[in-house]
Amino acid sequence: MVDVSIPPVVSALAGLATAGQRLGFKDGEAGVQIAELTGVAIASIAARKGLADDLSAKVQTLFGLPLPSEPKRVAAGDVSIIWSAPGQWLVVFESGGRQRVSDLTAALRGLASTTDQSDSRAIIEISGPRVRDVLAKGVMVDLHPSVFAPGNTAITLVAHVGAQLTCIDAAPVYQLMVPRSFCLSFWDWLISSAEEYGISIGAKGDPKKG
Amino acid sequence: MRIVCPFCGARDAQEFSYLGDASLQQRPDTPAGAPLDDAAHAAWHDYVYLRENPPGEHTEFWYHASGCRQWLKVTRHMRTHAISNVEAARPSSLRGAA
Numbered sequence: 001m002v003d004v005s006i007p008p009v010v011s012a013l014a015g016l017a018t019a020g021q022r023l024g025f026k027d028g029e030a031g032v033q034i035a036e037l038t039g040v041a042i043a044s045i046a047a048r049k050g051l052a053d054d055l056s057a058k059v060q061t062l063f064g065l066p067l068p069s070e071p072k073r074v075a076a077g078d079v080s081i082i083w084s085a086p087g088q089w090l091v092v093f094e095s096g097g098r099q100r101v102s103d104l105t106a107a108l109r110g111l112a113s114t115t116d117q118s119d120s121r122a123i124i125e126i127s128g129p130r131v132r133d134v135l136a137k138g139v140m141v142d143l144h145p146s147v148f149a150p151g152n153t154a155i156t157l158v159a160h161v162g163a164q165l166t167c168i169d170a171a172p173v174y175q176l177m178v179p180r181s182f183c184l185s186f187w188d189w190l191i192s193s194a195e196e197y198g199i200s201i202g203a204k205g206d207p208k209k210g
Numbered sequence: 211m212r213i214v215c216p217f218c219g220a221r222d223a224q225e226f227s228y229l230g231d232a233s234l235q236q237r238p239d240t241p242a243g244a245p246l247d248d249a250a251h252a253a254w255h256d257y258v259y260l261r262e263n264p265p266g267e268h269t270e271f272w273y274h275a276s277g278c279r280q281w282l283k284v285t286r287h288m289r290t291h292a293i294s295n296v297e298a299a300r301p302s303s304l305r306g307a308a
Contacts (some may be wrong), residue, residue: 071218085278086217139223140222154218157225157276 006098011038012122016187019203023033024195031130031197034190037123037175039205041093043101044084045112052087055111061105063091071153073166076198082153082166090117090177091163094205121164122180124190125204127173130197135174137193139165159189212297217278229271231261232283232299265289271299 013036017023022030029181041139047055056067059081065074068083075081078094093100098118105114132143142148153166163186164177176184191199211223238253240246246254262268265288272282281299286292 087279121282140225142220155219155277162276 008097009039009041009118011036012183013187016184018087019201021201023199023201025198028198030128030200032126032128032134032194033200033202034194035125035202035204037094037125037204039095039097040118040123041096041098041101042117042121043091043104044090044115044117045089045108045197047087047112048110051111055108058108058111066126070083072151073153074151082164084155120179121177122183124176124178125168125173126176127171131172133197134194138189141165145170161186211291213272213282213284213293214273215277215282216298217280218274221277225274225276227275228274229273232269232271242277264290267294
């Protein structure tokens with residue numbers, strides 16, 4: 001018999017860094033905090049032809065969230081929806097694992113094409129007083145708070161790697177979604193760029209659940 | 211050079227790939243399998259090989275590969291590279307935007 005149980009989502013950065021670690025410049029407070037968001041399930045949804053409004057209404061009833069029609073992120077509870085392209089979005093579940101993606105696929109049948117992206121992207125959260133100085137070394141998008149505020153998202157290149165950058169909080173806190181297969185290279189760039197400010201590695205989510 | 215994507219905003223040109231002349235959307239209408247006469251040969255030669263190189267505005271297709279993965283129709287001045295218009299290549303009815 002083939003085992004059809006749903007495997008958990010595994011950390012993309014396992015072994016690269018440990019929560020609580022301090023890297024780079026050692027004096028004073030760390031300039032940036034970096035944490036992988038683990039145990040997260042991700043689904044991409046693409047509206048079927050002519051059914052975008054019906055899909056939007058369905059998603060509203062499921063999560064109480066609208067489907068953003070421009071590059072924005074909306075969130076409620078453990079669910080966030082991120083614009084991906086015209087008629088396409090990512091739905092991120094911070095708990096419940098892949099079962100949530102299966103449930104969503106069933107709920108949206110006929111309205112949208114749903115694909116499990118949990119193994120395709122890693123989510124890295126970066127915060128701290130020097131976060132914009134770090135991102136400035138690889139991001140070509142204007143991140144000034146007057147134009148890239150909490151809720152704004154951008155699909156762009158970061159250090160030559162395709163990434164989705166989202167502003168989560170004015171603190172500031174940013175989230176970077178990068179393809180898992182590029183994680184090692186991306187991590188090298190991120191750590192090299194942040195070293196001079198001091199880095200503290202954090203943890204978000206539960207790496208054992210997914 | 212920056213291109214102002216109608217979906218993503220201003221982005222560096224390295225996020226896009228260039229496809230070609232946007233005025234060449236109509237392929238010559240010749241019946242499949244039929245032998246080509248001189249006129250059809252000439253029409254296909256023009257379509258495949260001959261390109262205008264106007265010293266002014268040119269409409270062209272660009273693909274926002276590292277952004278929203280949408281095809282755009284860009285009007286660019288061939289002497290100055292100044293971009294006067296960018297629009298989605300597909301009509302909005304086909305884009306499924308909510």
